[in-house]
Amino acid sequence: xxxxxxxxxxxxxxxxxxxxxxxxxxxxxxxxxxxxxxxxxxxxxxxxxxxxxxxxxxxxxxxxxxxxxxxxxxxxxxxxxxxxxxxxxxxxxxxxxxxxxxxxxxxxxxxxxxxxxxxxxxxxxxxxxxxxxxxxxxxxxxxxxxxxxxxxxxxxxxxxxxxxxxxxxxxxxxxxxxxxxxxxxxxxxxxxxxxxxxxxxxxxxxxxxxxxxxxxxxxxxxxxxxxxxxxxxx
Numbered sequence: 180x181x182x183x184x185x186x187x188x189x190x191x192x193x194x195x196x197x198x199x200x201x202x203x204x205x206x207x208x209x210x211x212x213x214x215x216x217x218x219x220x221x222x223x224x225x226x227x228x229x230x231x232x233x234x235x236x237x238x239x240x241x242x243x244x245x246x247x248x249x250x251x252x253x254x255x256x257x258x259x260x261x262x263x264x265x266x267x268x269x270x271x272x273x274x275x276x277x278x279x280x281x282x283x284x285x286x287x288x289x290x291x292x293x294x295x296x297x298x299x300x301x302x303x304x305x306x307x308x309x310x311x312x313x314x315x316x317x318x319x320x321x322x323x324x325x326x327x328x329x330x331x332x333x334x335x336x337x338x339x340x341x342x343x344x345x346x347x348x349x350x351x352x353x354x355x356x357x358x359x360x361x362x363x364x365x366x367x368x369x370x371x372x373x374x375x376x377x378x379x380x381x382x383x384x385x386x387x388x389x390x391x392x393x394x395x396x397x398x399x400x401x402x403x404x405x406x407x408x409x410x411x412x413x
Contacts, residue, residue: 277309325404
């Protein structure tokens, strides 16, 4: 058991060529992982292997989030009045496009607003940001895992504490490593009405059933879940 959420930090293991591993990803996702230069530029390594059972990646949305782009999305109005206005101005029109992308994911037990709230945070004078478009699809499998955890617990998500962290912002987070999986947009820290131990137990149950491969970390006030492609507990 690793004592740190980012133990085995994202060194980006090579994508397996075995039929079983590739079967967990759509063709669009595979093409995306192979072309993710933004992450490789940050780490100097290949992109992360995201492994999730197809039952978690199916969507009833008319937009396939594996291949959706800003051009294929219907940009929806977004009420940003509850967010820090300086942060909103920094994101510009990208905020509406990202919101529309999250709506297209058709999650059942957490809202796009909860995900965006987790990005709109500041440490000192340093703001976090939305993830770059090249990483948007990375988070969808993890969000679907969280959605299934909510179904398992029989309650909606209470709060997304942390999701994507830009590298500069991540460096200001206590205890976060430079290789945090939050920077790869595959990790979520989440709260439910149920205690963190119950949430971690539900996530590990789903993982044990083969629904995803990734990390599950237990903390005093929240639970960390990621889809890094290999199982890690702490």
